[in-house]
Amino acid sequence: MMKRWGILPCNGLDKPAGQLAREIALYLAQDQAKTLACPVFLHSAPSVYAKVKEETQWLVLDGCNTRCASKLAAEAGFAVGKKINVSELTEKENLKLGRSLRLEPEALALAKRSALDLAAALFTARTDREEKTAAIPDGKGQTDSGVDFPASITYTEFRQDKFRFRVPQGEFFFNENDCWVWVQGQRARVGVSDYVQQSLSDIIFFSAPELGAEVEQFGVLGSLESSKAVFEVIAPVAGKVVAVNEELEGSPERVNENPYEQGWIAEVELTDWETDRELLLDAGQYLEYLKNKVADFHV
């Protein structure tokens, strides 16, 4: 069953960016008939939202990088379907909010515009997904991929306290930012290692890199987010993004389950693998590197 959309904004009373988040939420709730969750009420009486939570996917509106709304969504177990950060939005729009808590007309206009854009995006997100489900006969979801990724992988494992760290054997290469790449010809699949998913713990949101975007080696290939932190996926290779793991959009927890298999991030068409390779570790080297790093791993 297709879940309907609800809005979870930051409370935002005491900051201009928060006021803007609220304003966007209000437009969406009033004019677009979306369910609105009150963050304060949700925090103090989560059971009130128990039923609506099951039927809803949430658009989370953070005012700033403190990410109160995202953290709350994680805490409450809300399924996050989309999120925006108002501070990033105003930066992109080149809008200075000033100090006043009462929003200026330009800010109000931006709120209205963003609400309309978001409403449109939520609408297409829904139809996309419906089409996808319709197109996949077994209903399981097959992400389009251009590589023959190994069907089964052997791992070297070690433990530290209650944590298990796997490093895949074979043709995997890593950067020291805990991202891996597996190469086949001109194409490569990229993901994060167990270290990333362990230190983030429950991942609630995947922000995908844009299809067709050119990324440099050590550029950003999307990000993963938990209540603890936002992790930027640091590209081990340079190239053009030709596929993303769309399954992660609805089920980011796949990265926690296995970041090497169903939790892969994206595929890129390589620019210069030979040169990129020089700055990467092979599986054996990464294992040693990881053991050292994990020795002072605290969660």
Add this chain to the structure above:
Amino acid sequence: MSETTFMGVTRAKIPWAPVIDYEKCTFCLECDKFCPHKVYEVNREERRLVVAHPEHCVVFCRACSKTCGPDALSFPNKTEVTDLIKRLRKEEGA
């Protein structure tokens, strides 16, 4: 692969660490609480956060800046740092 090298280059030669904009910093210490690498130090008397150990910062990580509400943290340019690392690798004969 010890803590003092990154990609085979002496870590101290790589200028990668957060820069605090004190005009914006509210001394909330979210960044310090978040980072496990002992990059920051807190000067309570002056209510000032300092980047005391830039060499502990993980090259290309920017995670703490995502915890900073007032957006007071910035980082060097990645492409420039990557180019520098490549140059240093040649020089150090890695």
